[in-house]
Amino acid sequence: MTTRYTEDHEWITVDGDTATVGITAYAAGQLGDVVFVELPEVGKTLSKGDEFAVVESVKAASEVYAPVDGEIVAINDDLEGEPAKVNEDPAGAGWFVKIKLSDAAQLDGLMDEAAYNAHTA
Amino acid sequence: MTDTLQKTPLHALHVELGGKMVPFAGYDMPVQYPMGIMGEHNQTRTGAGLFDVSHMGQARYEGDEKAIERLITADLEALNPGEQKYTLLLNDKGGIRDDLMVSRPWSGGGLFLVVNAATKEADFAHIEAAVAGKGKLTRLEDRALLALQGPAARDVMERLCADACRMIFMQCGVFELDGAEVFISRSGYTGEDGFEISVPAGDAERIARLLLAQPEVEPIGLGARDSLRLEAGLCLYGHDMDESRTPVEASLIWALARTRRDRGDFPGADVIARQIEEKTCQKRIGLKLAGAPAREGAEIADKDGNIIGIVTSGGFGPTVNGPVAMGYIDRGFLEPGTGVDILVRGKPRPATVVKLPFVPANFYRG
Numbered sequence: 452m453t454t455r456y457t458e459d460h461e462w463i464t465v466d467g468d469t470a471t472v473g474i475t476a477y478a479a480g481q482l483g484d485v486v487f488v489e490l491p492e493v494g495k496t497l498s499k500g501d502e503f504a505v506v507e508s509v510k511a512a513s514e515v516y517a518p519v520d521g522e523i524v525a526i527n528d529d530l531e532g533e534p535a536k537v538n539e540d541p542a543g544a545g546w547f548v549k550i551k552l553s554d555a556a557q558l559d560g561l562m563d564e565a566a567y568n569a570h571t572a
Numbered sequence: 573m574t575d576t577l578q579k580t581p582l583h584a585l586h587v588e589l590g591g592k593m594v595p596f597a598g599y600d601m602p603v604q605y606p607m608g609i610m611g612e613h614n615q616t617r618t619g620a621g622l623f624d625v626s627h628m629g630q631a632r633y634e635g636d637e638k639a640i641e642r643l644i645t646a647d648l649e650a651l652n653p654g655e656q657k658y659t660l661l662l663n664d665k666g667g668i669r670d671d672l673m674v675s676r677p678w679s680g681g682g683l684f685l686v687v688n689a690a691t692k693e694a695d696f697a698h699i700e701a702a703v704a705g706k707g708k709l710t711r712l713e714d715r716a717l718l719a720l721q722g723p724a725a726r727d728v729m730e731r732l733c734a735d736a737c738r739m740i741f742m743q744c745g746v747f748e749l750d751g752a753e754v755f756i757s758r759s760g761y762t763g764e765d766g767f768e769i770s771v772p773a774g775d776a777e778r779i780a781r782l783l784l785a786q787p788e789v790e791p792i793g794l795g796a797r798d799s800l801r802l803e804a805g806l807c808l809y810g811h812d813m814d815e816s817r818t819p820v821e822a823s824l825i826w827a828l829a830r831t832r833r834d835r836g837d838f839p840g841a842d843v844i845a846r847q848i849e850e851k852t853c854q855k856r857i858g859l860k861l862a863g864a865p866a867r868e869g870a871e872i873a874d875k876d877g878n879i880i881g882i883v884t885s886g887g888f889g890p891t892v893n894g895p896v897a898m899g900y901i902d903r904g905f906l907e908p909g910t911g912v913d914i915l916v917r918g919k920p921r922p923a924t925v926v927k928l929p930f931v932p933a934n935f936y937r938g
Contacts, residue, residue: 483609484608486865507864507865509888510798510799
């Protein structure tokens, strides 16, 4: 499994032709306490850069963008009742969606962990 | 960018405390500290929080009080020494130029005004022009303003300035706090018991550190200030009201003194009298919903999809533990319990009109 990062602070972990997407610990820290996550419906197709989710913190709403093209095959229903999981475990239980990749080559354009850490330093 | 922003006398302290600094009304201000907005909100509801509100405009007015009274909605003859009133500065159409506190902390006379940061220049220029030759407005730019808010605020003040605890809600006076001459009122912007303390700029950091050294007190940023005032049903100028809204529409008719209303001697009195009579204008109400918070600018629709209003403040209320909003809505939908939809990113979200405040006020009334 490989994890890549976007400049907009999404992470994407790829397992075969499916990828799990969430927001980084850095992003969650910047947003503060997450109180609601609006997720897309399963089956929706996304193009890289599309706004597919909205994270609401106490203060503001922030958009989350698709890191790659693909189709939503699962969403994290647990976030509906427990949005704080995004703060508690952003890289794990706080995941947002699973996407079936249409073009795995797009991953090459994203940052690896070292590059992302440099980006947020 | 930040070098064009003004700084309050507590700026260095905010940075030292880990405040996340953002531009607000031309000042570089802490939106939150490491505790976070939720934690800071709950701290203020259960203990005590210290807010730096030095960006607000403080001024002293001396002279013919009728000259300033005719600009606002308070009855200054009925304002006794040691008392404070919430009042509105109106334009000729009855629109709200600003909301402010007017008080008499000094036994020697004169009015103490505290106005909003974003409007202070315009307010003071407007007042100065109107009172020219009759009274003198002195801007107190050499003073900072601290707000100590929360149920434990009185325990803190009992220790540091016990005399101030003899006041009840909306009283004020001059006191000594750690050797400095301070003007204190028992009021605030959170719905909690608390004190607003005007201190000389040179004493501000020392007094802030003294307050923060008390076990009950934590520093609170603008983020929690906003969620606290929203739950308390209090208006944020420029959002929940502005020059296009009158006190009738803003549900602030209680801030128009009965005597002034009877005399009709305030700006826009004809417009306001007509609105009270006709009962047709929109009014500010509270809204509760589930799920996604509704933010400022979200439209309010009836169950047939007709647009009937707009959200002017909205967010997550940590004490309510859910989204809360305020907005303007057409007559016919004002009754608490009325079901409406709020369009959040285009999606209708069911909401209910509710009585304000969302969280009962916890003022000390003696």
